[in-house]
Amino acid sequence: MEYLFIGLLFIIFMLSITNRLNALEKRLKYISTKLDLVAAQVKVPEHPINDELRKLKQDGEIIKAVREARNVFGLSLLEAKQYVDNL
CATH class of the missing domain: 1.20.5 (Single alpha-helices involved in coiled-coils or other helix-helix interfaces)
Incomplete structure (x- = not known):
């Protein structure tokens, strides 16, 4: 009990x-x-990492871009994916 x-x-x-x-x-x-x-x-001005994230996205390396966004901004996986998608 x-x-x-x-x-x-x-x-x-x-x-x-x-x-x-x-x-x-x-x-x-x-x-x-x-x-x-x-x-x-x-x-x-936007964060300088955005140029690198755009380049990774254009090169088809979205997973690396999302990982980098998570490391730099401390975002969750979903938030980082949305951030990279909106660039």
């Missing part, structure tokens, strides 16, 4: 943490979108 109670507490704790992480991810995406808009308005 005691293990059941501890297990339920653990599940509730993990759900709470997951909920907070999801909320933080949504806020971070919102902030990132706003920051991109501000950077475009102020005409902040």
Whole structure:
């Protein structure tokens, strides 16, 4: 019975943490979108790695480009793929 109670507490704790992480991810995406808009308005130059990523993409080495985008920007696999696709 005691293990059941501890297990339920653990599940509730993990759900709470997951909920907070999801909320933080949504806020971070919102902030990132706003920051991109501000950077475009102020005409902040793009990251120098973008030229290399474009070249890799043109050479058909999309996997290398995605890997490099992940290393430089700390993106997830999906985010890096979308980033390279949008270049």
